[in-house]
Amino acid sequence: MKGAIIGDIVGSQFEFRNIDSKDFELFTNSCDFTDDTVMTCAVAKAVMEPECSVSEILQEMGRRYPHAGYGSRFINWVFDDNPQPYNSCGNGSAMRISPVGFAADTEEEVRALSKKVTEVTHNHPEGLKGAECTAVCILAARQGRSMDEIKALAQSYYTLDKTCDEWRELQHGEHGREICQISVPQALECFFESTDFEDCIRNCVSIGGDTDTIAAIAGGIAEAYYGIPEHIWEKAQEYLDDCLLDIVNKFEGRYAK
Numbered sequence: 001m002k003g004a005i006i007g008d009i010v011g012s013q014f015e016f017r018n019i020d021s022k023d024f025e026l027f028t029n030s031c032d033f034t035d036d037t038v039m040t041c042a043v044a045k046a047v048m049e050p051e052c053s054v055s056e057i058l059q060e061m062g063r064r065y066p067h068a069g070y071g072s073r074f075i076n077w078v079f080d081d082n083p084q085p086y087n088s089c090g091n092g093s094a095m096r097i098s099p100v101g102f103a104a105d106t107e108e109e110v111r112a113l114s115k116k117v118t119e120v121t122h123n124h125p126e127g128l129k130g131a132e133c134t135a136v137c138i139l140a141a142r143q144g145r146s147m148d149e150i151k152a153l154a155q156s157y158y159t160l161d162k163t164c165d166e167w168r169e170l171q172h173g174e175h176g177r178e179i180c181q182i183s184v185p186q187a188l189e190c191f192f193e194s195t196d197f198e199d200c201i202r203n204c205v206s207i208g209g210d211t212d213t214i215a216a217i218a219g220g221i222a223e224a225y226y227g228i229p230e231h232i233w234e235k236a237q238e239y240l241d242d243c244l245l246d247i248v249n250k251f252e253g254r255y256a257k
C-alpha cells in the first residue's frame with residue numbers, strides 16, 4: 001500500500017498540470033495526499049477488520065477527509081445514510097485496492113476479498129475487474145513471478161496494445177477518462193515498461209491524465225515487484241497525518257511482504 005500512497009502523493013502535483021515528461025522532482029510543496037491515499041487506507045482498515053462493514057469504514061474515512069478530491073458520486077455515497085452501490089466503473093476501485101493484493105495469499109482469496117471491498121460502490125463489471133486485476137498482479141509480483149508472467153496475467157483481463165508513448169499522445173478526450181477501462185491498462189503499461197519503482201512512478205506521471213490515480217494503481221504493483229527505496233518512503237510519509245500513518249504501520253506490521 002505504500003507504493004500506492006507514494007504514487008498518489010507524487011502524482012498529485014500533476015493531475016491538473018500534466019507535464020508529459022519523466023524529468024521532474026518527485027516531492028515538492030505542491031504535493032499532497034488525495035482520495036487515492038485516504039481510500040487505500042480505508043481498504044487496509046477494512047482488510048484488518050473483516051468483522052466490520054466495508055461501507056461503514058469507507059464512509060468513516062471519507063467523512064474524516066471530505067476534501068481529498070473524490071468524484072461527485074462517491075462523495076454523495078460517503079454521506080448517504082443508506083449507501084448503495086452505484087454501478088461505478090470509475091478508477092477509484094483500482095486506486096484503493098492494493099492492500100488486498102498484499103493481505104491475501106492465494107488468487108482465490110484475492111478475488112473474493114477484492115469483490116468484497118469493491119462491490120459496495122463499484123459493482124459495475126469493469127469496476128470489479130479493474131480492482132481484481134490490480135490486486136491479482138500484486139499477488140503475482142509478491143510471489144516472485146516474472147514480468148512476462150505478470151503481463152500474461154494482466155492480458156487475461158485487458159488487451160494491452162498501447163505503449164506509454166502512445167498513451168501520452170492519446171491522453172485527452174475519451175482516453176483521459178477516469179474509468180478503470182482506461183486507467184488500469186495505462187497503469188499496467190507504465191509498470192511493464194519500468195526498470196525500477198521510481199521509474200514506474202515517473203512513467204505514470206509522464207503519460208498525463210489522472211496522474212495521481214494512475215501512479216497509485218501502478219505504484220502498488222511496482223512495490224510488490226521491486227520493493228520501495230527507503231528514502232522515497234521517508235519523504236512520502238512526511239505528507240501523511242498520524243491517523244493515516246497509523247493505519248499504514250498497522251497494516252505493514254501485520255502483512256510484511
Ligand SMILES: [Mg+2]
Nearest residue numbers: 034035036212
Ligand atoms: Mg486523487
